[in-house]
Amino acid sequence: MKDRIRNARPHVTRNENLIFERSTPGKSGVDLAVLDVPAVSGEQTLGADYFRREVEGFPEISELEVIRHFTRLSTWNYGVDTGLYPLGSCTMKYNPRVNEVVARLEGLATDHPYAPEPLAQGCLRVLHETARCLAEITGMDAVSLQPAAGAHGELTGILMIRACLAERGNPRKVILIPDSAHGTNPASVSISGYEVRNIKSNAQGCVDLAGLEQAMTEEVAGLMLTNPNTLGIFEPQIHEIAEIVHARGGLMYMDGANMNALVGLARPASFGVDVMHLNLHKTFTTPHGGGGPGSGPVAVRKVLEPYLPAPVIEQTADGTYRLDYDRPRSIGRVRAFYGNFGMAVRALAYILANGAAGLRQTTEDAVLTANYVLARLKDAFDLPYDRPCMHECVFSDKRQAARGVRTMDIAKRLIDYGFHPYTTAFPLIVSGALMIEPTESASKAELDEFIEAMRSIALEVEEDPQFVLKAPYTTRVTRLDEVTAARKPILRWKP
């Protein structure tokens, strides 16, 4: 067994307790500048009722210990920088370093959102230009960068659909969602005051037109679609789908999570999409950061433009930028200020680095790598939809399940080979799914190692399934007890 593992080395296992356990009284990691105004007594200034004696339990640590603590913690993680990260629909692609540098420039990182407009021209220009590029990429007419994440963008989009239909006389009651959809879709819909109705996928994993025809009544406000869908397959009848929805007075929402398959090659506006969101932290390289921050701008057709969150960034006749708050038909704000500006900077830097040609090449590579993986693994793993994929491919654990090994187990064993797992058990319509999105950032060499690892695991499942079931063996911790964590939650340190 050990002969097969060429890349695996034990993960760095340096013990590191919680920072509170390292704390000893009397230390601090900063020295403040000398106070140049008279000091005031907190107790006297605030009054005894308001004055706090101390923050109990707060750590006391030197600067070096902070550096060591978090450096050690970081070595227990796996990032895109470390290696292939084939999570489906997450688009774990390279986070360019120059993005980080420009986001930190003084004048961009330091400007206050309420700075007077003449002194915020640089920031407004960045927001405006980013929005323009995203509109061009999607083919849509207007973009708002206000939503903080994909789910936030979805909510914004559905609220706009509602506002538009309400103005037409009837907001309607239902939003249709395919059963393969990502989880945030149904939740966003409920908050908007709509009811979710699922439509089934056909045998090819795509929207069943006949089913849609039936479901698309005058009570339906719209359809939320991901295209390519969560199986990595492009909806071949997307245009007909849009027509059915529009014919009955509904609007079409597209979840742009899978845009990495389309940028530069196809524009959702041409599919008949009325509103969509983008994930800057997926397609546009803003870093995942261990779970955020992201950014989920929405792009709309002209018909929905009046409903965009306010303010909208405008360019005036003399070329300067301004914030337009005079938007009487807007759905309102979805967050304070203007959105995740720092993420817009990074996304724009990425677009500038590539230009139209680079973006197109990027998309082609993303689709090529996924198809390469599909071709090289389809004899080892069950492929529920045997057809060319787009930027991600989905296998199932059917063969391995016969030996008692499920997708999660295979994923854990993959860690021993030096890779981050793919997405397990999603989309829900495939039982025991293995969802793999290599992205364009996967070199052939890296993919070959990944493929070899997966094939090796498939063999291990045949020969010794118990061994696979107890994986991973090389991480700092072994499988964690999630049941006790949920039954008796411990969510903070206590002395």
Added chain:
Amino acid sequence: MRYLPNSPADRAAMLEATGHRSVDELFEQIPDELKVHGPLNLPGPLAESEIVEFFRAAASQSARKHASFLGAGAYSHYRPVVVDSLLSRGEFFTAYTPYQAELAQGTLQAMFEFQTLIAQLTGMDVSNASLYDGSTATTEAVLMALRITRRQEVLVARTLHPEYRQVLATYVQHQGIAVREIPYGGSGQVDLDQLSAALTPRVAAVVIQSPNFLGALEQVRQVSELTHRNQSLLIVTVTEPLSLAITQPPGEADIVCGEAQSFGVPVAFGGPYVGFLACREKFLRQMPGRLIGQTADTEGRRGFVLTLATREQHIRREKATSNICTNQSLCALAATIYLCLLGKHGLRALAEQNLAKAHYAADQLVATGSALPFSAPFFNEFVVRTPGDSHELLAALEAQQILGGLDLERFYPELKNHLLVCATETVSRTVIDRMAAVYQSAAGGASAQAVGAGRNTSS
């Protein structure tokens, strides 16, 4: 293109393995009429040096040469260099959400530390691993209270950040929820009589901010008594949590939420920021957002995992507690590093400095004849009535490279000619004195006008 790791030969080899003859064949799935046939109208490609130049040019058109007295929900504090130095480690910032716990103990432990620090600071039992920002955290707190009490009305202080109130309105507009505003009194704090009159059995929650948008510390204990007597929940939002290092945390609250941007996250023209939400133990299962829990592995070693995930969107789908899919992990990490660096003593000392700067500034302005209309104690922000027209004053200050504060007229029409002034450790005495001098001139001008007007009417 430098970001792409495949050579033409690599591409050819991969293509061959797929059995296709050209990349175009891979895109056959897309109907031809839906394809883009020419290049998009986009700028670039630019070399790295050109990208830096582009953004440098944008950065030069900013207020970076100005001293700033702007607060109002986004606070300028010095960011120790250690924060960025650690955040820049690729294992932190290029990692995904920690669903595969064995490979993400770094992020998970750091978030567990974040949850602990927030709970300690706010005086609550538990905290989540962050939300998008203060405005959505406040909204999520309200949604939580609505779920818990099953009541349909919310009372919101007029002194809650105006943009936070707008966000709340957007979220509840289709849920049949009534939001009523409670005015402030002469002290700048929530009017307790008006609050009392508005409390009915329909009220799920009362939302106040402390220090509030006008800088005033709220009477949390009194508000809590009234609220709880009505069996409603008390939500306290904190937009400047540095205040919690020196002011009593709102321990009487049921939910304490707000914005942790002050802790090592750049002001960055409004985002990304980091919202927080902490509450009493009994409301734990109604909390939105990600939660990190401590547990053990098969060998008994301590480890951390995402837990209570069934509250979240990806499991409950339409019955989820909210539609939050992300936390603001990297910003929460920045806050964690910042708070650990400053620690108990540093944070306290910094809060004392802020208190001192703001009170010095207030004293200097009062000495020029300007009034502070509100009597409540304040931390690092306060409201001043300007000598004469506030726009003219701000222009005069700008000419001196000073952003003098937020003109409150924009959000509070009843507060024309009033500025919200925030003085953190980042403004020097020199700048404060220069600001006071401008007030003095304006006051001189204003009183000359008043004398002139007086002369006119008397003749």
Added chain:
Amino acid sequence: MYPQEFLYTKEHEWIRVDEEVGTVGITDFAQKELGDVVFVELPKVGDHVTAGESFGTVESVKAVSELFAPVDGEVIGVNPKLQNSPEMLNADPHGEAWLIRIHLADRRDTEKLLSADEYEAYIAEKKSE
């Protein structure tokens, strides 16, 4: 396997009826599907439950399931042990881990429920799907 004296629903609840009082729980099939139970949310004494409608939830690490009332009635008892020991639902779903006791609105409502044999046939069919 499935107690003969219980009646069953297609949503995998069981009910044992004694005169006007029904004791309600979830079946062994249900607890297996759920996996390790971490939390149970139940109504209060005095609440009303409606046949076919949700009266609470049972959570495992990965999933949440609604609990559906087999018949109309008023809650007169709630199992106090489940709050601290949700794992009992996995260990003894037909005995110690009963969920609620209700006072039936109409005894005849039980006629619509499945017998033990019918329920076993139903789940055998489900397994083969």
